[in-house]
Amino acid sequence: MTTPITEALKERRAIRRYLPKPVPDDLLKEILAEARWAPSATNTQSTYVYVLSGEPFEQFKTELKMYSESEVPEAPDLVNTRDMPPELKARQEELFRTRMSFIAAEEAKMGIKPQDPPVPPLVAGAAIFGAPLVLVLAMPKIIGLPYGCFDAGMLAQSIALAAHVRGLGTCITGSNVRYAELLRKVLPGTDDKSFIVAIAMGYPDLEAPVNRFPRTRIPVDEFVTFVR
Ligand SMILES: Cc1cc2nc3c(=O)[nH]c(=O)nc-3n(C[C@H](O)[C@H](O)[C@H](O)COP(=O)(O)O)c2cc1C
Structure with a gap:
């Protein structure tokens, strides 16, 4: 069965290269007005959105690049221990492998030579895919993060879907909030x-x-347990 949301759910994907074209304010506001219908615990609507573009965005990217080049230890508010069971690690490695080999093959076809020496991924990442803006999702510090960030997750997916159906791309990133002090x-x-x-x-x-x-997803039977 195909429902009104099937296509949006399956076609949305992380976009990591953007055209140099601004997003009109009205369109962005329309997306956010739709996404605010995301659920949140006891309807607290705890997530705040900061739209970062223009000169302050350029300043942030410059500093992010400097920190990345100097390999400043990351200090995010939401700590990612990167611990995971082996089956998750295997999926992560599969993503990196598939992505790298596809890009290398496509770029070879297009006559694009790999950069020599290669730019370290976090330094290249500081360009934030050439996107004209980022939406920084934040919540009051007083809220317990592991639970509270669930609200932000619901809003993030809603924003991504509302943007996708309007022809816009998104990429949710943890790496770009890894230096909380730069954002502050x-x-x-x-x-x-x-x-x-x-x-x-x-x-x-x-x-x-x-x-x-x-892109791939594991079969339903691999992550769902029916207990009857
Ligand atoms: C919490 C979270 C953090 C993420 N951080 C990054 C990131 O730092 N850099 C990046 O390129 N993609 C990031 N992603 C995107 C995921 O890699 C992507 O959603 C996943 O590989 C599935 O691919 P798809 O979104 O294209 O379906 C993140 C996604 C989530 C949900």
């Missing part, structure tokens, strides 16, 4: 907030191999 410098009034994720948004470059590699 450019985002006003955030001393009492924890940063959860940054969502890159813009018009997708549909030709870019990084936006075209095949």
